[in-house]
Amino acid sequence: MPDQPAPAATAAPYPPSSPAPGTWRRVARLFRPHRAAVLLVLVLAAAFAALNGVVPLLSQVVFDRALFGPGGPDLPLLAVLAGIAAAIACAVGAVDLGQTWVSARIAQRLVRSLREEMFDRLQRMPLAFFTTTKGGEIQSRLAGDTTQVENAIKETLPEVLAGLLGLVVAAVAMVSLSPLLAGAAVVLAPAVLWVSARSGRALKSLSAVGQETRAELTSIAAERLSLGGVTLARVHGRRADEQARFAAESRRLARTQVRAAMAAQLVLSTAHVFFVVTPYLAYLAAGLADDITPGTLVAFVVLQSRLYQPLGQMLRISTDLRSVEGAFARVFTYLDLRPETDPETGSLTQPERGVGALSVREVGFGYEVPGDRDRMALRDVSLDIRAGSTALIVGPSGSGKTTLGHLLAGLRRPAEGAVLIDGTEVRGPLPGRLCIVPQEPFLFQGSVADNLRYADPDASPDDLIRVCRITRIHERIMTVPDGYDAHVGERGALFSGGERQRIALARALLADASVLVLDEATSALDPLTEAEVVQAVLAERAGRTTVMITHRFGVLDCFDTVVALDRGRVVEQGAPRDLRAEPHGLYARMVRAQTGAGAAS
Ligand SMILES: Nc1ncnc2c1ncn2[C@@H]1O[C@H](COP(=O)(O)OP(=O)(O)OP(=O)(O)O)[C@@H](O)[C@H]1O
Numbered sequence: 001m002p003d004q005p006a007p008a009a010t011a012a013p014y015p016p017s018s019p020a021p022g023t024w025r026r027v028a029r030l031f032r033p034h035r036a037a038v039l040l041v042l043v044l045a046a047a048f049a050a051l052n053g054v055v056p057l058l059s060q061v062v063f064d065r066a067l068f069g070p071g072g073p074d075l076p077l078l079a080v081l082a083g084i085a086a087a088i089a090c091a092v093g094a095v096d097l098g099q100t101w102v103s104a105r106i107a108q109r110l111v112r113s114l115r116e117e118m119f120d121r122l123q124r125m126p127l128a129f130f131t132t133t134k135g136g137e138i139q140s141r142l143a144g145d146t147t148q149v150e151n152a153i154k155e156t157l158p159e160v161l162a163g164l165l166g167l168v169v170a171a172v173a174m175v176s177l178s179p180l181l182a183g184a185a186v187v188l189a190p191a192v193l194w195v196s197a198r199s200g201r202a203l204k205s206l207s208a209v210g211q212e213t214r215a216e217l218t219s220i221a222a223e224r225l226s227l228g229g230v231t232l233a234r235v236h237g238r239r240a241d242e243q244a245r246f247a248a249e250s251r252r253l254a255r256t257q258v259r260a261a262m263a264a265q266l267v268l269s270t271a272h273v274f275f276v277v278t279p280y281l282a283y284l285a286a287g288l289a290d291d292i293t294p295g296t297l298v299a300f301v302v303l304q305s306r307l308y309q310p311l312g313q314m315l316r317i318s319t320d321l322r323s324v325e326g327a328f329a330r331v332f333t334y335l336d337l338r339p340e341t342d343p344e345t346g347s348l349t350q351p352e353r354g355v356g357a358l359s360v361r362e363v364g365f366g367y368e369v370p371g372d373r374d375r376m377a378l379r380d381v382s383l384d385i386r387a388g389s390t391a392l393i394v395g396p397s398g399s400g401k402t403t404l405g406h407l408l409a410g411l412r413r414p415a416e417g418a419v420l421i422d423g424t425e426v427r428g429p430l431p432g433r434l435c436i437v438p439q440e441p442f443l444f445q446g447s448v449a450d451n452l453r454y455a456d457p458d459a460s461p462d463d464l465i466r467v468c469r470i471t472r473i474h475e476r477i478m479t480v481p482d483g484y485d486a487h488v489g490e491r492g493a494l495f496s497g498g499e500r501q502r503i504a505l506a507r508a509l510l511a512d513a514s515v516l517v518l519d520e521a522t523s524a525l526d527p528l529t530e531a532e533v534v535q536a537v538l539a540e541r542a543g544r545t546t547v548m549i550t551h552r553f554g555v556l557d558c559f560d561t562v563v564a565l566d567r568g569r570v571v572e573q574g575a576p577r578d579l580r581a582e583p584h585g586l587y588a589r590m591v592r593a594q595t596g597a598g599a600a601s
């Protein structure tokens with residue numbers, strides 16, 4: 001069966017460590033619908049910076065006039081100044097709260113729509129995408145990258161604005177206090193900027209490696225800590241290998257995180273040295289000049305210490321932004337995926353059902369396997385299945401039966417030729433008209449009834465019982481404590497393989513499609529039950545088209561037509577009895593091999 005999660009599935013190309021150019025332009029476009037809110041954050045950030053910048057200037061008045069003024073300490077003035085400082089502090093708090101609220105709302109709205117768009121895009125991707133993409137990677141992007149983007153908008157956006165404005169306000173205040181002291185204060189700035197730029201570059205690639213490793217870890221955990229994965233490891237005694245594989249990735253992540261932490265800390269440590277040394281440069285400049293008052297010097301040093309926060313913030317942000325850019329780029333690669341399902345043909349509202357006549361016209365199909373593009377799974381396949389008839393598709397393993405089933409059900413599109421239903425080309429899944437039941441049915445977390453009603457949300461309890469009786473699963477469901485309300489477990493693990501198949505078959509019957517394709521959908525049943533179930537299903541569907549892909553021929557006489565495939569080509573087609581009469585034909589040989597030499601003759 002194709003499309004089952006392959007253990008060795010290769011990852012979809014992870015965005016390279018350097019995000020595509022233009023990422024930030026695209027990010028800016030995302031903010032367009034939120035222009036007004038961003039403007040409000042900007043206004044609040046400006047208010048925040050201005051208010052914060054005023055407080056240090058008060059210290060000049062405190063020292064030069066209120067404490068050491070010509071007439072000695074001026075207590076009323078000191079009290080007024082204390083009141084002003086307290087009022088400013090309260091205003092700063094209020095502005096900060098408002099800013100957090102507005103930016104959190106922008107972040108939530110923007111990320112919500114990104115997440116939903118990604119989910120929608122992924123739902124419409126070709127099946128091939130899911131065979132080659134690790135499940136963990138999808139989860140990592142949907143959850144991890146969007147969370148990073150959300151935090152960036154919620155925290156980094158206001159920080160950038162506040163930091164930039166804070167720097168501007170402090171710089172203006174410092175220059176207005178004393179251009180000489182301001183000049184002395186920035187002597188060491190180029191060194192800090194240089195270290196910051198280098199660390200930022202390192203952080204950018206470390207962030208990409210970190211995300212990639214995290215996705216790999218999630219993928220290993222999701223696949224290997226599943227029922228199937230754990231059983232496989234136990235059966236083959238590979239628990240230690242699985243542990244080693246996980247530990248290797250875990251170590252890689254830990255190493256990357258330590259290196260990222262070091263790169264970020266290097267910037268902060270350099271900034272720390274800058275902030276310790278710079279006041280002394282200011283004292284030196286004050287010593288050289290003779291017109292600097294003590295109040296001016298104190299106000300300047302306070303302002304400078306106030307710079308620590310916005311400057312530190314900006315340095316941290318500049319490093320954060322590198323990894324945020326990577327997260328945005330990864331989200332964008334998913335948004336740029338080209339979905340296959342045509343929304344029109346995949347629509348849930350199919351106007352007419354039709355009678356279910358299938359026609360396959362010179363169809364060719366090849367899976368896009370890197371390095372093996374020319375190998376065709378189906379070649380020049382043409383066949384007709386009358387409306388309301390039953391057809392059996394047989395053939396050796398790998399002959400293309402499932403591929404043909406997928407084409408008939410509209411899950412894949414032929415590279416050449418066309419598949420028609422009632423004379424109209426099948427260009428995608430047609431719910432209500434085409435339905436397929438795979439060999440390994442998918443039961444999702446929920447009750448038996450939830451799983452059944454996925455095909456028909458309006459089905460009554462009696463409808464559920466009716467279809468489950470047809471597929472001979474009703475009695476078994478009734479033995480479970482909660483009956484139809486019982487939970488099926490992870491991927492239906494509380495039921496056996498054959499039981500899962502019968503529940504899936506019952507679900508397909510509820511869909512009441514014009515064409516039903518059973519892709520080895522009863523392969524896990526014993527031959528007697530299989531014959532009973534298939535006959536009951538055909539009786540229920542009398543008058544509607546049913547195609548069954550099978551390796552087993554226990555029930556073949558009830559089918560109108562047999563199509564035999566070999567290496568992607570139709571090698572025989574006709575009524576079962578006629579094909580059996582061809583002793584050298586593929587079909588007759590397969591029947592003989594299965595039922596014993598006498599049976600075919
Ligand atoms: N997702 C896929 N990607 C690449 N090749 C695939 C994929 N699925 C199937 N194939 C290849 O296409 C060919 C036809 O496969 P298909 O599953 O249709 O055969 P089948 O007759 O149903 O086999 P089986 O009876 O073993 O289920 C095989 O050679 C198979 O290896």
